[in-house]
Every structure is written in C-alpha cells, then in structure tokens.
Amino acid sequence: MTDPARAQAGLVEALRTVGCGPAVLQAFADVPRHLFLPGHPIAVAYADDAVPTRIVDGVATSSASQPSMMAIMLEQLAVRPGHRVLEIGAGTGYNAALLARLGAHVTSIDIDAELVRTAAAHLAAAGVTGVDLRVGDGALGVPDAAPFDRIVLTVGSWDLRPEWVAQLAPGGRLLLPLTVRGSQLSVAFDLGADGVLRSDSVRGCAFIRLQGLGAGPDAVEELRPGWSAQVAEGASPDLAVLADWLDAPGPVTPIDGPLERADVWDGLGLWLMVTVPGAVRLLTSRTAEPPGSWFVPTGHGTATVVLPGPDGCAALVADPPGIRAFGPGGAAAAARLAGCVQGWRNAGRPHAADLRILAVPAGADLPAVGAVVEKEFSRLVVAPRVRA
Template identity: 40%
Template sequence: MTGRSDVGAVADLRHRYVEQLRRAGVLDRPGLAEAFAHVPRELFLADGFHGRDGARTTATDPAFLPAVYSDEALVTKLRDGTPVSSSSQPSLMATMIDALDPVPGARVLEIGAGTGYNAALLATLGAVVTSLDVQPDVVARAGAALTRAGLDRVRVRLADGYLGDPAGAPYDRVVVTVGVAGISPHWLDQLTPDGFALVPTAHAGNHPVLAVRWGRDGRVTGRVVTPAGFMTAAGPLSARYPGAHPEPLRDRALPEPTVRHPAVWQPALGVHRYHDLWFAAGVWDRRISYAPLPGAGAAGGCALLGAAGDGAAVITTDGAVLGCGPQAGRYADDALALRDRWIAEGDPRAERWRTELTLAGDPEQPIWVPHRWYRAD
C-alpha cells in the first residue's frame, strides 16, 4: 500500500464509502462527512478482521480495502468463535455520533475502545475523548492505531467500563459502543448537568441505542435513538435481572414449524420497519427475543420464546407467523396478536418509544434498566 496507484485506489474507495454513507442520510451533521473522509479506517484494522466464516482477512488480501471501505461491521477478535471486539458498522457509528452532538471541545467518555476508529472520528470532530476497554491487547492496538493516525491526544485506558472514569469526570457525553443490559449509575454521576449517555441497551434480543439522562425530578429517562445490534459487554454491565427478555437463541435451530399464519406484507418490511415491529412486540411481551428463522439459513428475527425452551413463534419480515413446538398454536396466536396490535396502533417507529428506568441487577453493582415504556405522541 505504498505506490501512487494504491494511494489513488484508497482515496477512490474512501470517496465512494463517504458517498454511500451520505446517500444513507447519516452524514448531515456539519463536519461528519469530512471526518469519515479524513480518518483512514484501514489504520485501525491493521491486523485484519474475521469474515462470517471466521476466516481472517489481512491487509495484503485483495478483499481487505473494499471491505474496510464498506458499510459493514468488521470483527477483529474472536474468543471460542464468539466476536469479542470489532469496528462497528460505519452508518451506525455516524448515527450515534450525530445523536451525541459532540461540539468542538466536548468531553466524551467512550466505553468500548475496540479498534479506536470511533474515537478517532470523534476526535477529528474536535471532541476531547477518553476511551475505555476491558481487554489489554485491544487497548494496546487502539492506542497504537490512534498514534499512527496522528491522534495521540485521545486517551485510551484499560478498565471495566462499569466504573466509568471518575478521575476524568465530568463528561459532557458518555457513548457506549458495546451492548449492555443496563446503564451504569457511575456514567450518569460523571455527566455534566446537561449531559447524557448514549447506550445500546438490551431489549428483545437486540441492543437499541437509548439516550439516557437524569431528569430534574430525579428520575432516569431514556428515548430510543435507533434500533441496533451490538456484541455483549463483559462484567456487571451484562447482569441478568428479573423481567429481562430471554437471551437470544443463537446456538440452535428451532424445531420445524407446525402452525403457519400467512404473510400480510408484499413486499416484506425493510430492515428498519421490521425492527420497529420487533421493538414494539418486545415492549408488549417480555417473551420476545431473537431466534434463527426457520428455513432462512442463518438469518434470525423476532421470536416469542416459550419459557420451557421447547417451542416458539416467529414473525417473519412479510408478517407471516410460524409456530413450533408442543404449544405451537398458542405461541403463534400470541405472536399474531402482537403483529396485529402494531398494525392497529399505526405501526409506530422504534424512535417514538420513551422509557423510565429503574435500578436492577447485582445490588453491589446495580444498573439502570428500562422499566416502563410509553410513546411520545
């Protein structure tokens, strides 16, 4: 990657990447397109990444740069086949940076340094960034990449993000780039009075991003910024608590469906609208989570999981409902009622939901979790 033609090829790929993000409508904030055009993502992926099959693509592979400059999350570290670090999907990073509103000079605490690329984008926009990660090798690589990119004023620290960064507080913003079960009280305590935290918070098998803040009345409230999926955090941030949705069913297929209710949408819902339905179903029923869709290969979707683990009903993107297991009919009826309620209530977007949070999890290390959902109408 040293010759003139390589430099030209990278510039061309990066230009097309920025145009793709611009067309997706996520680069409207002044300076954001310039930040994506300026920061070389390949510097933050210098050790390569893993494809869906786990195979590693390195910087000398012809597929490397086209993947680096695509709107894809790239997994940089696996443990026992499970992703434990990555560079998140660029359009999602852009959406979160926009929602974060990082004015120049804003003090931002990032939880989940990963490759350092998101911290680099924030710093390029003028934010003063401290980024924490729980894995020593990840911290070392992110720090080295930031130095290579000339951004060595970003502070990268090895720490469990649960405690935040008391020494560096107060922060104007906290941005969490890993999926958590709930919000650390330390983050809220370390914010300035007008500050807020952007947090991918577990809901129905996904991690929609919530903007969370203290209200003047002492309540903690959140609103949905965007549906999203993230890898799961280590430590107390992933505590289980009573009333949480079931864990996503990733490692085994559901039995063949025996009950089928027909599709209602032709064409099928797009990804975002499907997540709007999925989000609402999760508000209305605590059994909603994620499971592989029967007959859809590895693709997964919105599933109502039976408590006994022997059956479920899934709602597919075209609105069909498939029930399986000994109580297939009952699960399918319940899932059908959720689909029809979403339609009857005017198919609300996920971004319309608001929540009040309550403390849950380990009493020694509590987390704020969504407790009551309502819609901003």
C-alpha cells in the same frame, strides 16, 4: 479498490444516505479508517461493514464497528467542540479519533490492554493527539476524569451502571447499545435535574457485549443445536417444550404484505418483544434450519418471534406471510399473536426510532406509563413516542 483516498471518499458518500450531518461527515473524511485497520485490505477498511479485530475461541471480542452505525451514533451523541467525552470500548481507536476530530476532549477505555496499545499506535499514525487512553473495566467508568458531558459505549450493555450516571455532568448525555427485552437498542439518554434518564433518540443496533463487571446475564439461550432464543428479562419459558411444539406446524393466518428480515428485528418484531410478555425471538442457523419452519430468512439462517401459550405457540412466518400455529393449542396462541400484530398497526407501526425510554434507578418510582423492564441497577419504561 486499492487507492485509500478514493475508497474513503466512497465511504463518506455512502454515509450521506444515513442522514449524517456535515460535521460527522467531515470527521469521516478527515480520519483515514485504514490506519486503524493495518493488515486489512483497503476495500475491507472502507466497506460499510464491521471488521473483527480480536477473536478469542472463535468469538469476536473486538471489532472496528460498522461505519454507518458509528455515524448514526455520533449523530445521536451530538458532540460539540469542547465537550468532555468518555468512550467505553476503545477498540481500534477509530471512534476516539472521530470524536477528537469533532472537537471533543476524549478519554477512551478498553478492558484489553493489547488493544489499547495498538489503538495508541493507530492514533499516532493518524496524527491524532490528546486522546487519554486507559486500560480497565469501563463498567466503573473513569472517575478521576469525570464529569463528562457525553459518555458513549461502543459495546453492548445489559444494564445502566450507576457509575456512568454518577460521572455524567448535569444535563449530560449517555449513549449506549442497551439490551431491552432481548433486543439491542442504541439509546441516547439525557440526564434530567430530577435524576431521570429520558431517551432523546433510539435506534436498532448489534454490538459485541461488555466483558467484566457489566457483562450481565446471557442474552441468548440454546433451544437445541443451532437454534437460539432471545428471551426478555425476567421471563423463563420452557424452551424444550417450545422446541417440541415447533416440530408440529399447523395452519397459517395470513397477514398483509411480505415479512422480511428487518421486520423481525425492528418494527413488528421489536414491538412484540417489548410489549408482549413471554414473546421469544428465535434464530436458527442455516444448517440447523428446521424443515418446513417457514421462518423469515436472514441470510445466515432464519428468524422469527414466537408467542408461547399454555399448550402450543404461534410464530411469524414468511412463506406465505402470516402467523403459523404450532402444537396442539397453537390456534389460541395464533389468535393472540394476531391481536398483538393489530395492536402494532393501531399504534402506527412503530419502529425503534419511534420508541421512548425512561430510566430510573432500580426500585425508584416511574414517572410514565409503558412496558416496564426491570434490571439489576435500573428500571426502564418503554412506550411509543407521542407523535407531535
């Protein structure tokens, strides 16, 4: 499709299915995405996909985010006309334009000066005025423009920086893709008068990670060439031993229903990563796929969640759907993993959207019960939301 107006209308129509409200839909209808992606075909600009826009050493350091994820986050952010909004990760300037269209006074910062220069050109081409663009490390926020009613990161963070909390207006909302036990979650936190950040909504997401001061530790460790592991904060499993066990598959304990890609990232897989100490999410590339691993196909390779024991491990497998024991003591790990799967069912099969996260500064008392996640600057407690 080469007609931008028709392609844009098609994208807006598609965004209705992600539960977008009328104001956010109108913003997508009013701001032409292709003006923020010059040089890309119209069909690419209006597909519901992220478009890499900056590649350094083969790795994307910037992209125009996937429109449906942007729409979900704009709903999470709950921007109202007149709000002062800080966006960290200006990128192409497209999200800043949508925020401006929603009536916000927008300050948008990016660590990459060249991207800020092109974002300014894109905003001008789209006729969007009034966005205060800055070059700098968003880990520090933008103190001279604070306080903000809303702070949104469009780039993944490992921690909650105290600068962001300090620059929020009373009752303000901080929305960010946050690493929680190896999973990235888009969390909208409201700042309470008691200084506690309480999540209003949580969604699964996958963003490029912060560079600079907020980069945080590596989220992914290599197990062997083509195999990577997402390990929870504070855990240090022996990945070489794990790889050896995975070469020795044992029997499968069946579980109900198929296991699909989404189950490894959200729902069951997320639950296991959050609630089970020592759980590891494992990804293999297509070429490095271990023969007969039976992990869950992702389109790019396979994935699973592994629970290591003292002398073996157990992993979710798709064919047949179940829990496969690996290594000499794999049966005990498989029995433990089966109990954890039952725990997820007993809790009502929660997904990301069913989680509630509280955050306080590192070392402060936690006003709730759940899985505790310790970061450098913050302490989180994660638990299933109590259903009304």
